[in-house]
Amino acid sequence: MLQYLAEQTIHGHAHELTEQHIGNVLFHKPSDYSPLEDSSVRVHARQLRLKLHEYFDEEGRNEPLILSIPKGSYTPIFKPATKAASSIAEAGPAVSSAVPWRSEAILAWTLCGVLIIVCAVLVYRSARHGTPALTENATNPPWPFSQVFDSRHQTLIVVADGNYGMFRILTSQPGSLEQYLRRDFLQSSSKLETGGADSRLNEYMTNSTLTSFADVADVATLLEMAGPSQKRASVRYPRDLAMRDLDHENYALIGSPGSNPWVSLFQNKLNFRESEAIVGNSVKAFINTNPLPGEKDRYEGLRWTGAMGEDYATIALLPNVTHDGSVLIMQGLQQEGTEAAGRFLADPENRRQLKARLGITNLRENSFENIWFEALIRSRTVAGAPNSTTLVAVRRIE
Numbered sequence: 001m002l003q004y005l006a007e008q009t010i011h012g013h014a015h016e017l018t019e020q021h022i023g024n025v026l027f028h029k030p031s032d033y034s035p036l037e038d039s040s041v042r043v044h045a046r047q048l049r050l051k052l053h054e055y056f057d058e059e060g061r062n063e064p065l066i067l068s069i070p071k072g073s074y075t076p077i078f079k080p081a082t083k084a085a086s087s088i089a090e091a092g093p094a095v096s097s098a099v100p101w102r103s104e105a106i107l108a109w110t111l112c113g114v115l116i117i118v119c120a121v122l123v124y125r126s127a128r129h130g131t132p133a134l135t136e137n138a139t140n141p142p143w144p145f146s147q148v149f150d151s152r153h154q155t156l157i158v159v160a161d162g163n164y165g166m167f168r169i170l171t172s173q174p175g176s177l178e179q180y181l182r183r184d185f186l187q188s189s190s191k192l193e194t195g196g197a198d199s200r201l202n203e204y205m206t207n208s209t210l211t212s213f214a215d216v217a218d219v220a221t222l223l224e225m226a227g228p229s230q231k232r233a234s235v236r237y238p239r240d241l242a243m244r245d246l247d248h249e250n251y252a253l254i255g256s257p258g259s260n261p262w263v264s265l266f267q268n269k270l271n272f273r274e275s276e277a278i279v280g281n282s283v284k285a286f287i288n289t290n291p292l293p294g295e296k297d298r299y300e301g302l303r304w305t306g307a308m309g310e311d312y313a314t315i316a317l318l319p320n321v322t323h324d325g326s327v328l329i330m331q332g333l334q335q336e337g338t339e340a341a342g343r344f345l346a347d348p349e350n351r352r353q354l355k356a357r358l359g360i361t362n363l364r365e366n367s368f369e370n371i372w373f374e375a376l377i378r379s380r381t382v383a384g385a386p387n388s389t390t391l392v393a394v395r396r397i398e
Contacts, residue, residue, distance in 0.1 A: 149229035160255030218342035301333030313337035340379030
């Protein structure tokens with residue numbers, strides 16, 4: 001995004017940098033998409049502003065040129081750092097008195113100077129960090145992460161909505177993606193009493209954004225396994241998504257439908273499906289819709305997060321909604337299972353076992369071949385944390 005915005009500005013096309021245009025060109029949005037309903041461009045721009053600010057405050061504080069993107073605009077501004085600006089000011093009078101430049105020439109040479117500085121900065125950073133294409137080819141993520149992090153797509157990591165999960169438990173409501181997308185869902189429940197503690201709790205859950213430690217651990221695992229490709233990844237809260245955000249890119253969805261409703265979009269493609277009889281008052285389980293010999297038809301997990309025992313999780317890799325990217329889903333019956341799914345994938349031996357069970361032992365570690373699958377994982381947990389993981393069952397998804 002930064003490269004595109006900078007190039008368009010340098011080449012005199014800053015007037016084209018609208019939210020609609022950026023969404024169409026960079027994020028492959030349809031020509032008629034509505035930026036009012038789809039905030040992905042604004043979210044990425046906000047993250048880019050923060051990263052630029054952090055860079056020039058820390059690692060890039062000695063750069064001769066400072067780049068920023070003002071709020072409310074997508075046009076980068078290039079300006080000399082304080083030290084460079086003072087040097088230019090001191091040299092200015094001598095140059096102007098020696099050569100009677102016309103105003104047009106001054107403007108042209110100024111733009112050339114800015115362009116030279118920008119190129120110098122980019123070349124310096126490229127030399128310092130290595131050529132991106134060569135670096136990435138040398139360190140592609142191992143499979144199956146190579147299907148989620150690649151050079152052709154952005155990757156959106158969507159964590160669970162902890163407040164939504166708590167709200168379902170308090171109200172015993174099963175919930176759905178349709179209800180979740182209604183902005184007044186949390187405020188419209190008649191199950192919580194008006195006034196007092198219930199009202200304050202409802203207001204807090206409605207207006208705050210919380211996720212679990214398990215989700216944070218899985219995000220850290222995903223970014224570590226992505227290697228250099230993590231620069232094309234971003235983390236999103238599920239309430240900030242719209243349906244159009246799930247087109248044309250790669251995605252990692254963390255959590256079950258009860259805490260991350262976007263997972264429900266893919267449930268009908270899975271063999272192992274989460275089931276809960278009475279929300280918040282019964283043991284959750286994965287239902288095995290098509291048991292194979294030696295498999296159970298139901299796998300029950302922990303009653304509550306923090307208990308000791310066994311929990312289950314599924315790891316699924318599927319095509320995205322538009323079938324031009326991948327979706328990785330890591331969902332546990334409880335938080336321990338969700339965290340265990342990330343731990344399982346991070347272990348090379350576990351990935352080897354997964355490939356063997358799927359019958360793909362000849363697949364190279366950094367292969368770009370698309371293989372869709374689903375795996376059921378059992379974890380043994382102590383004090384709210386998984387301490388071992390076991391591969392229970394697998395399915396190829398055709």
